[in-house]
Amino acid sequence: xxxxxxxxxxxxxxxxxxxxxxxxxxxxxxxxxxxxxxxxxxxxxxxxxxxxxxxxxxxxxxxxxxxxxxxxxxxxxxxxxxxxxxxxxxxxxxx
Ligand SMILES: [Zn+2]
Numbered sequence: 001x002x003x004x005x006x007x008x009x010x011x012x013x014x015x016x017x018x019x020x021x022x023x024x025x026x027x028x029x030x031x032x033x034x035x036x037x038x039x040x041x042x043x044x045x046x047x048x049x050x051x052x053x054x055x056x057x058x059x060x061x062x063x064x065x066x067x068x069x070x071x072x073x074x075x076x077x078x079x080x081x082x083x084x085x086x087x088x089x090x091x092x093x094x095x
Contacts, residue, residue, distance in 0.1 A: 001083040004038075006030065008089065018082035032087040039092075041084045045077050 005012050011027035024031050034042070049070055056066040 001080075003082055004085045004087055006032065007087045013082070015079075015082055018085060019078060022085070022087075030089070033089070033091045035086045035088045036092045036094075038084055038086040039094075042081055045081065048077065049073050 003013050003015060003018070006025040006028060008030045009025060009028040011025050013025075017023050017026065022032050022034070052073055053066060053070055056069070
């Protein structure tokens with residue numbers, strides 16, 4: 001898996017530049033927008049945690065264990081998201 005590059009100067013982003021929010025390129029300072037494909041891929045990850053919580057609650061697993069494992073799943077998802085990002089020069093419509 002590779003981290004994305006700037007659409008303008010091909011600067012390779014560092015993971016820490018992308019994990020909390022997408023910042024402008026540190027090299028050319030151009031704004032970065034997610035391509036429609038990478039945004040759709042990111043949306044596929046978001047229900048994983050909710051599905052997990054529903055399953056754990058339905059089989060009566062202890063709430064604190066569920067919360068703990070959910071936090072780990074969320075951390076892993078947010079750690080992996082930057083690797084599926086691809087950037088373009090303008091914001092693309094959602095649909
Ligand atoms: Zn750049």
